[in-house]
Every structure is written in structure tokens, then in C-alpha cells.
Amino acid sequence: MATDHTAFLPPPVVSAGPLAWMRRNLFTDWRQTALTLIVLYAVIRGVPPLLGWLFVDATWQGTRDDCVANGGACWAFVSARWGQFIYGFYPADERWRVNVTFAMLALSVVPLVLPMVRGKGWIIGFLLTLYPVLAFCLLYGGVFGLPVVETARWGGFMLTLVVAITGIVGSLPIGILLALGRRSNMPAIRTFCTLFIELFRAVPLITVLFMASVMLPLFLPTGFSLDKLLRALIGVAVFNGALMAEVVRGGLQAIPKGQYEAATAAGMGYWRMMGFVILPQALRLVIPGLVNTWVAIIKDTTLVLIIGLFDLLGIVQAGVADANWLSASVTKTGYVFAAMGFWILCFSLSRYSMYLERRLGLGASR
Amino acid sequence: MIAMRGVNKWFGQMRVLADINLTVAEGEKLVICGPSGSGKSTLIRCINQLEHHQMGDIVVNGIKVDAELKTLDLVRRDIGMVFQSFNLYPHMTVLQNLMLAQVWVQGRKRRDAEEVARHYLDRVHIPEQADKFPAQLSGGQQQRVAIARALCTKPKIMLFDEPTSALDPEMIKEVLDVMTELATEGMTMICVTHEMGFARNVANRVIFMDAGRIVEQGPPAEFFSNPQSDRAKLFLSQVRLN
Amino acid sequence: MIAMRGVNKWFGQMRVLADINLTVAEGEKLVICGPSGSGKSTLIRCINQLEHHQMGDIVVNGIKVDAELKTLDLVRRDIGMVFQSFNLYPHMTVLQNLMLAQVWVQGRKRRDAEEVARHYLDRVHIPEQADKFPAQLSGGQQQRVAIARALCTKPKIMLFDEPTSALDPEMIKEVLDVMTELATEGMTMICVTHEMGFARNVANRVIFMDAGRIVEQGPPAEFFSNPQSDRAKLFLSQVRLN
Amino acid sequence: MTAPVLPPRQIFWTRRRVKSLVVQAVFLGGLAWLFYFLFANTTANLQRQGIASGFGFLSQRAGFDVSLSFLPFTSDSSYGRAFWVAVVNALVLSALGIVLATVLGFGLGLARVSKNWLIARLATVYIEIFRNIPLLLQLFFWYFAILRQLPGPKESLVLADLVILNNRGLYMPRPQVDQSGWVIMVCFAAGLCMALVMTLRARQQRLKTGHGPKCWFWWPIGLFALPLTAYVLSGASLSFVIPELRGFNYRGGMLMLPEMLAALLGLGFYISAAIGEIVRSGIQGVDRGQVEAASALGLGRRDIMRLVVLPQAMRIIIPPLATQYLSLAKNTSLAAAIAFPEIISIVAGTTLTQTGQALEAITLAMLFYMSVSLSIAAVMNFLNYRVLRHGN
Amino acid sequence: GTMDDIKARGHIQCGVTQGVPGFSNPNDAGDWTGFDVDICRAVAAAVLSDADAVRYTPLSNTERFTALQSGEVDILSRTTTRTLNRDTALGLNFAPVVFYDGQGFMVRESSGITSAMELDGTTVCVSAGSTSELNVADYFTANNMTYEPVRFEKADEVLAAYDAGRCDVYTSDLSGLAARRLVMQNPAEHVMLKETISKEPLAPAVRHGDDAWFDIVTWTVYALIAAEELGVTAANIDQMKAEGSPDVQRLLGSSETGTGEWVGLDNDWATRAIAAGGNYGELWARHLGPDTPLKLARGLNELYTNGGIQYAMPIK
Ligand SMILES: Nc1ncnc2c1ncn2[C@@H]1O[C@H](COP(=O)(O)OP(=O)(O)OP(=O)(O)O)[C@@H](O)[C@H]1O
């Protein structure tokens, strides 16, 4: 299109420099200038004290009295409770099991996130099938000569991860089945799945957890009791399964009819068609939506504290109520610490989902 | 090979196939043409029961096909189909596309399946594209992969539903060439197409449909030079215009 | 009225306007044509600064335009613009569309604004559509509303960016008629358009652009009968074909 | 052409259909068995242990008190009334939360697309912080780390002797109208309905015929003129009750409990972050041509936003906005963790424990949330289809 | 029955609080300790010959009864007040009372309040779903006073709310008040009012309908009390077994007529239960008495012989 080479003349360097930039982006007119100044004032008034609280006046070692004296954040509290925050009441001698379990997870997730790695299907397969079994054996014990660690002793960040991962891994198959059921041409199954999905979408997770913790035991035959954590996990998985179903359904609807026809004409039945042709495509389409649901699941793990499990937030809350530490700065520090933990997890996941969205978006338009 | 007797099909209250009677002998090459909406696609889709007909009998290879799962399985095993929009599986490589049905429908071993797949890729002249994904291929290449995919299950009959109409002109030829080769090798073929050149050179018989009926049929030479019905005359004059 | 001197514009590293020099006198009707991507739209969008140029001067009505809010206000007050895709506000009735800028930019009273709006609706021959929503109108009617909307602020210059290319053939004429009427009343107009008939009948001058440059300009009679550059010859031959 | 032939009546008992029916029958059978199994277990469990069942407890005396109630409630009231108290509390919290989140959220959305770098950046920081921290944690933070640390009644923070903030809550003057106050409320509600109906009717008429009556004046009439007339005619008198320190706490005036304040802040800030993103994407979803056309006409950025972009963005914004409102209403359940007396706290908490009737209590709680979800969904569908479906 | 399940399982499931010092609270090592915990341990020693064969399930107010009803726990040893409603409509069976308690009020000393009758207009922190919540409502109504309840489900949070100044008054069982005061920022700033507004007999509970198991729990508790009456302690038990009075010998199973058969255990069941943590008085002294941080006086919980009302049914 550009025929003569002067067309390649580079653009002039626009009068740049910080002053021009500020004029364009901060002080465009008097209204913007006023706004900028007000906000700037607020930032200047707000941020240094915050940083001061977080770092300068903070106490890194010591007791409550040191914290109260210094007036800043009480990181001493966090470091004193570090083991509990991470492992809950898991016996100190057995904590390596937790480390191994989550190191395994990290090692398998890293290649999943890198775009150039091949064979992701195998890793996903491992994570969805073998890994949960292995993780359970390691954490609970009772096999390979590992002593049993009661689920009542699980807690802290470890429990948060357990709940989140079960929520994520468990809800996917449930979600897929429900989504397929909702699109089934058998009215009984379709109606059931629709009702099931809509029912769980209409109520808050906390009622489902209550149901799991106080109602479910009454439903079961006498003498047959499920572990409390297990019941909560079932509740979390089923609840999120219903949310997941809607995400998956979005993907199923986006698959062109021709794909169904090609598979049918090749003689594939329903399950083979779904398993090999439709679902792999549909799931790939909705990965960003799935990741966003995962962020929601991670945030929702905190609700288990309401039914008396000590996840990261639960254990922090119990910690700040400890008489040896009870004080305003400890309370704030505890919650700020938990908030940072969750924030890092959720923020990085949501950024990853945005990145995927952009990448998949580009792929589709190519 | 295929016999249709008094086949009728309705979509809702609209009758899209009306009293179709048609026999196709083994090795015969049929071209179906006709104006848009005349029921051509529906007709061939009834043969492998992507659409279920409501009246009349369709017998393929001695099996009376209906909506029963068993006969569906049997019939579809013998019929390969190629679509206008290729419908390759975008998440699989070309080779995986070709192997899928072999492995999971016919239960062939992976090794054998790959061999068969490579053989047919050779046949459609793109052996070097085996490991690419469909999106990386041109339309013509994609359609040739689709043909190879249909051939991999070694069907006795091939159905083509306007295989070239989604393609750019340069690519039409390469697909038609592959189809012509296939025809010369004796495959039973039913093609819905508006490629009159192809019909003239390859077909044993041309079927002209309008409003769900077979209005006229005959050898291509006769049909093109001397159409009987007014509808066909009109149609041919329009097609020649383009 | 308008003077451009050495105007250059880049999008990223791509130079889309290269050393444009152009003067438009009051009352002049200019038609700009050229192949797709040659920078026609960018050129006229620089005049009312919907795009900001990076080098050179543009003087409109004695005001040197740049990205400053003040000059933008002054300049845009004098320039009306009509887009290819109408860009009517779908959530307002036709009358509200026409009154919006009058009320909020020019501070006219509602009553006066409505009078002006109805006047221009008359002028584009659709007084009866005042209370409909844009979606209830045909494309031609929508574009005429868009013209009326631009006229309502009583601009001295009108810019048209391919006003008819999103329209069905029957509707093109009704829009061109309105534009011709406007031209005969002495409005200064710059039109990007491929309607050669319109250019021939109405324009005082035709500008031919390619790759961001003004390659050729002259009275329409001369330009159409005897283009100088090869590029223009090629372009005209293609346009005539369609 | 032959006369149209109608399709034959379908043969019902094809084998395919039979198979599908069998599958469904087996499925339903399994389901029925599962339900029966659970039901039988439950009744057996309840019976063997002599646990009471049924909703009879709703008419029994509750025996406990609640800190916040918009209905008359004492410890002599019934469990049924306690349920309704909880319902109203949850609804009031939802409504206030929705107002707060919407106002904040739209502000954030606009700030996100602002040309002012500083403001856009700050809005981004706000959104990224508040939407990536669990709501429960935010509630705890507001309640335990902020409001809990406020001084007691004697050392309250006082603004102009009218607004008082301490660890017992936020006290404000309360407008007081005498007995005929309800007439004014009724007039206000009637006026609101009237204005809404007139606007919708006018709009529909305009959509159908292209002409419609003017309707804006119904709003001031309905919202102000009518209640004001009622106020004057009924001779009601308006005064303000100002809170004052008496005994241990402030008395009189309007009190917003710390539990409510924290719940409101938590819910409002959390959901506003989500709404901010929705508003931003709604604004960015409006066709660029619309902005260009408006700037070509000389409209300023603010006018373009207000008159052209936002009204169109609303069509993109409303469906996800409804989802957020729904999520807010459901999330009021978390306020139970900071002692706000809503459904979970009163029904699934105290009532459940005092009566021991877990099944009934949790069923009631779920029914409440389901009806809220259905109502919000219904209202939003109505808005979506009736009001916003014009234009292209 | 429950016994068979326990034998098959090898341990007892014991429902405890989510942490009340003195009654049931995890220590630094994460092991549960306290008065209520030791009751479970005694039962485990009697039944399974191993005081450590207990698993603890911390339960909130809301969960406690369903956990028992559904069989998630075998015994609810969790400062639970015995009431008619719970005994009947909730399907529980209560073992003998292990702690006679009453509900009281705690206020800040600086408030100047000395009597419960001065509490009109106060804000009261109370545990949701407890008998305290009902008692306080009745008390204020009966005395024509108003108050504003702040109700948390978790005891920790009720306490923290009061401690942080959210409430003027903290009400709970007296034992609970004493236990919770220990963990306040400044225990000395708080005083308990003299009034006791209710009777709170705290007792272990089991499911309705399993009489054999109910008997075992009931008589294990009586055995502990009887041991104190008879002067049997963990330290002297071996000696007493050999040379004690006939009553002692019968209790400890060393006489001819053993009691084991009657409760479905061997004759040493009571010996093991007592040896596990000592007699009733020893448990009291270890977890609640003057030498503990709680510093509770035994009061009603003294043996009947010392002016209290604790009284073991005859083990004969
Ligand atoms: N799934 C369907 N539901 C309802 N009507 C259908 C369906 N599929 C096709 N039809 C209608 O049946 C008629 C015949 O369609 P068919 O696709 O067989 O025509 P065709 O001859 O292949 O046309 P074309 O050349 O456009 O592909 C058309 O009127 C079409 O609209």
C-alpha cells in the first residue's frame, strides 16, 4: 500500500517530557486540576501514615507490649503464629507432609501456566484424578505407615488450600455433568438439572454449608457419619458445581452445530462425541470464565469458618482474640496479613485469566 | 446400494422432501443440483440419518435405516460425509482428526490408525500437513483433510454437501481434483454441488430437485444440453450466468 | 476557509497522511476519493480534530486548530460532520437527536431548538418522523436525520465521510439528493465518496489520494475524462467496473 | 405443485424413544429412591430420638430479643415473627447496600475511564484491592479492626452535637412525624408507582406509534407534590429527635448499629468494585462512533458521557448489574458472622438451636433467599425487556 | 447400639466446646484438656480401657445437638444446660449434673454498677442459641427493664465484643464468666454482679433411645462422685482397691459381687475411670478450683456432706 519510501518516515517525537505529560493527564482544565489536587492531597495525607504503620512503626519481634508501645503493625504476632497460620493444628513433626503435598501441586501447576509446555492434558489428568488421592493419603495418613492426622487438626492456609482445591477440582465434573444434563433432550434429566442448578444459584453458600453441617447428618442412616470437613467439602463442591455448570453451558452453546454433525456422521455416540469433540473445545473456550469462578471459590473458602473450621481467616481470627495478643494493632495486623494472603492468590489468578482471555481472543481472530 | 422409496420429510408443517424415489447402484456417481432450499442437503442427510425422515423407506446396503441406534451405527459405518464448512475438529491436529473415529468408533489400534491416516493424507496430496492444526491450513487443504477423514473409516459410500462452495476459486480446483480421483477409483458418491464442470465430467447421473421433489434426472450430457422441465431450464440459465 | 500546510499524521509507526497541502475556499465543494486505506477519512477527521495531527498546520476559519480544548470547541462549532454509519443516538427520538447539541452546546432554549430541528427535518424531507426512534427508520432516513442533526448547529462547513456507502442502492439517491440541495445553497462541503455521478455534478474540485498523499486534484470534468497519474487511472477503471 | 401434504402423526413408540424413556424412568426412579432413602432416614432418626418436627414451632414464644427490628418484637413474640424480623432486616440491609454499591460503583466506573491519570489509577487500585479480598474478611476488618476500636459512649466522636459516632454505633437525628405520618408514606409510594407507570406507558406508546405523551412531570408530582400536599392537608407536624447521652448510652435519634454499619461498608465496598468494572466495560462497549458524532457536534466530554454514552451503556450494564445485586442480597448472609440479626443469625442460628429443628429452620432460610433471587431476577428481566429494548 | 460402634471404632467421639478454659480447651500442644474433657476420658477409660481413646469434635451452639442426634458424637460433654425442652423435644438424655451453675452478669468496675437492677438501658453481650439468651430476656422483662442484645454464636466473639467495649454487660453462666475473664485484656477491671438469675445444671448428654450407653455414662459420672465421697483418689486407688471398705471394694470391683456385669463392662470399669484423671473432686481442683486461674469456689458442687448438693446414687 505504501508505495514510496518516504511513507516510512518515522513520526516526530511529540513534545514529551514529564511536564507535557502532566499537563495532558493531570491538569487538562481547571476541573481536572482541582480534582487532581484534591486527590493528591488525600494520597499524600493517607499513604505515608499507612506505610509508616505497615513498616516504619511496625514491630517485627517481641510481644504485645512492644506492639502497643510502637503503635505500628504487629508483625511479631504474625511471626509468632506463623506455624499455626500455615498449618493449623497439624502436628509439627508431620508438617513435611503438607509441604510435600503442596510442593507437588506447585510443580504440576507451573508447567500448566507456561504457554510453551506440551502435554498439558496429562498434567491436568494427573491433577484431576491421581493427585487428589495422593494428597488425601499424604495429609490424612493411615497408609504407607503415616500416622493419621485428624481433619479436626487441619487448619490455616493449608485448610484454605484444601477447601479451594477440592472446590475447584470437585466442582468441574459436577458442573460438566449438570451442564450436559441441562442441554439434554430428555425432559426429566433436563428439568432436574435446571432445577438443581437454579436452586443452588439462588441461595448463598453459607446456607449450603449449614445444610452440610447440621442437616446432612440427619439425612444419613444412624451410625453412618461423615467427617465434618468432608461434609463441608461436599457442600462447597456441589454449590460451585452449579455455578460451574453455567460457565460450561456457555461454552457448549458456542460450539457450532457442524461439530456435532461431523462427529455424528463419523458414527460417534453421545459420550464419545462429547468427550472427544465437544467438551474439549467448549472447556477451552471458557477457561477465563473458569478461572474467574476459581477466584470466587478461593474467596468463598473463608465461609467455612462460620461452621467452625479454622481456615486461614478463621485461625487469624482466633489468634487476634488471644488474650496474650489482644490489642487494636494486633487485630488490624492479623486481618491485613490474611487479606494480603488472599489478595495475592486472587489477584494473580484474575490477572492470569485476563491474560488468557487476551491470548485466546487473539487466537480466535487469527 | 441405496434405495429410497416414497421418502417424505417435514420440518414442522413444511414438507421439504416429497415422495422421493431414488436408487443408487454400487460405484455410481450422482450429482444433485437445484435451487437453494429445494431439499438437496436434507435428502443426503437423510441417507445417513443426520435428519430423520418421517415416511417412506431408505435402504442402504441392505439395511433399512431408521432412527434406531443400532441401524444408525451400522449405516454410518458405511457412509462417509463431507460438509460445506469442513467441520474439522479445531482442537486436534490433522492426524488426530483422522485417527479419532478409527480408534474410538472402529476400535483400531493407534499404530494401524496412524498408518491408515497417513495413507489417506497422501491420497489427498497433503502428507506434509499431518501435524498442523486445522486453523493453520487453507480452506482447500482443510476440505481435503475432511475428505481424508471421511475416507479413513473406509466407507462404501461418500456423501458431499456442497464441498466447494465455502472455498475461494483457486482452492476449488484442488478439492475437485481429489474428488475426481476418488470417483475414478470406483467409490459410490453422491454430491450436492453447483460445479457443473465436475458434474459433466464425473457424474453418471444428475438429479435436479425443486421444492422437495426430484423434478428431473438423467445422464449429465443429456441434462445439461437438453433439460426437460422449465424449472431446470431456468436454473441452468442462471447457473451459467455466474 | 480551510488551509492545511504540510500536515502529517502517523498511527504508531505508519504514516497515514504525508505532507498534505490543501486550501478550501468558502462555498467550495470538494470531493475526496482514492483507494481504501489511502487516508481520506483521516484527512477530514483531522479538520475537526477527531484525529490529532502531529506535524503541520490546519487553519479553519482563521483559527489554527490543535488538541487544545478551547480551539476544539471553537472549530467544532463551525463544522458539521456526517458519518458512514449515521451514528444517531439510539436512545433518543429523532427530535431529541437534533436538539441535543443545540441545547447543550449552544445553549439554545428548548422551544427554539425544537423549531430549528423541525425546520431542518423539513429540509431533509422527513418532518413526519420527528418522534420516532432511529431504529424505526430506514437507512436513508437515518442518514438524512444525521445530516439534519449536523445542520442544526448551523455550521459553516460540512464534512461527509462516505455518507452513502452503508446504504442500499434505492436509498443512496435520497441522501445524495439532500446533499445536492445543500450544495446548491452554497454550503462549504468536503465529501469523501465514491459516488462519481455526485462528484461530477456537484463538486468544484476532486482530490485523489493514495498512500496518504494527494496525488492529483482538479475539476471533476478534467479528472474523470483525463486522469494524469497511473494510480488514478487504475482507480477510475476499477470504480467504473462496479 | 401438489396440494400441501401434512406430516403423518408421529409414531410414538419408536425404539429410540422407548430407550430415552427407559433412561429417564431409571433416572427418576433412582432419584425417587434417593429421596425416599433420605426421607426415611430422616424420619427414622427423628422418631427414634423423639425429636419434634413440623412448622408448629413458628407460633411458639421465641423468648429471645434482637438488637435491630423494624417490626414490633419482644421476647414474647413468636418464632414466626422473629423470622419476619430477620427478613425485614436482611431486606433493609440489601436495599441500603445496593444504593451504596451502585453510587460508589458508578463513580468508580467513571473514574476508571477518566482522562485524569491519577483518578483512573486510584480507581483501579481500589477495584483490585476490594474485589480480590474475601467479603467475610472485609466484614471482619470493618467490624473488628475499625468500628470495634472506636471510643465508648462517653468519649464519642461528635459532629455538631447532631451526629455521634462511638463503638455503639452511629447516632443521627431522627425526623419525627406524628400519627398521620403513614398517610404521607402511602402518598409517596403511590406517587412513585404512578410516575413509573406513566413513564412506562408513554414509552410503550412511543415505541409503537412513534408518538407518545410527555411524562417527565409525573416524577416531581409523584415524588414531591403528592406527599407534600398530603403533609400539609393532614396537618402533620415534623420535628427532629436529637440523640443525647443518658445513662450508659446515647438515647433517641436514629441509630445505625456498628454491626449494620460494618455490614453496609463491607457489602457496599466489595460489590462496588465489581460494579465499577461492569460500568467501565459498559462504557467502553458503547460504539466509538457515538462519541465521535457527539464530539463532532462540539459536546464536551462530560456531556457526552452523561447524555450519550451512559444511557446507552445502561443496556450493557443492567444484566450483570442484576447479577451483582443478587450477589449482594445473598451475601447479606455473611453479616451473621458480625452479629447482624438477619436470617442466618436468627433463623439458622438461634431458632435452630432453641427449637432443635434444623431441617425446618434451614429450609426457611433457603426459601427466603430463593424468593429474593427470583424477585430480583424478575424485576431485572422486566427492566431489561420493557424499558431498555428500544433502539437497535 | 452405640457401645458396639465404639468398640468397633476403638475410640469415643466426644463433642466439646470450641474453647472454654477450664472446661474444654486445646493446650499449646493442641491436645484438648479441661473438666469436660476429663469426663470423656473417664468414660473412655471405663469402656475401652484407654483414657486416650477419645476423639474430640469442637461444636458450636448450633451444631451441638444435631451432631449428637446424627451420631457424629457419642457424648456431648460441653457445658450444656439440662432443660425439659432439650431432654424431650430435642431427643437428648442427660447424665448426672457435673456442674451446678447459674447465670450471672459481668460489668466493668468503672461503670459503678453494683446490682443487676441497675442494668436498665444497657447493651448486653450474650451467646446466641444458649439458655443465657433466653434467661436474660426473661429477667429484663420481669424487672421491666430494657436492653440491647449483641448476639454472637461463638463464645470467643461474645467475649471479644464485651472486652472491646461493644457492650456494657456480659452475661453467661458464672463458671463461663470466670473462665472468660481470664482471657480478657485486664481481668481486674471487671466485676461480677452478685445476682444469679437462673439455674444452669450442666450435664453430659447422650442420644435418646440407647439405654445401655446412657447407663454407662451416667454411672461413670456417679463413680467419680462416689470416689470422692469414699476418699478414693488416683494416687491411692491401688491401695484402696486392696484394703478399702466394702463400699470401696464394690466400687472398684475387687469385691465378690462386681458391678461390671450390670453396666455391661468388666469389674474394673470404675477403677479405670477414676485412675484416668482422679475422682470428681480432683477433676474440679485441677481444672476449676482455687489453684487454677479460674479460682472458682465449689459452692453447690461440694459433696452433700460438705454443704453442697453433689450426691452419687448408691453403686450397689
Ligand atoms: N433444521 C431445520 N429446521 C427447519 N427447517 C429446515 C431445517 N433445515 C432445513 N430447513 C428447511 O428445509 C428446506 C430445505 O433445506 P435444504 O438445506 O435441504 O436445502 P438445500 O437445497 O440444501 O439448499 P441450499 O442450496 O441453500 O443448501 C429449506 O426451506 C430450509 O429452510
Ligand SMILES: Nc1ncnc2c1ncn2[C@@H]1O[C@H](COP(=O)(O)OP(=O)(O)OP(=O)(O)O)[C@@H](O)[C@H]1O
Ligand atoms: N485508529 C487507528 N489506529 C491505527 N491505524 C489506523 C486507525 N485509523 C485508521 N488507521 C489506518 O490508517 C490508514 C488510513 O485510514 P483511513 O481510514 O483514513 O483510510 P480511508 O482512505 O478512509 O479508507 P476507506 O476507504 O477504507 O475508509 C489505514 O491504513 C488504516 O488502517
Ligand SMILES: [Mg+2]
Ligand atoms: Mg444445502
Ligand SMILES: [Mg+2]
Ligand atoms: Mg474511510
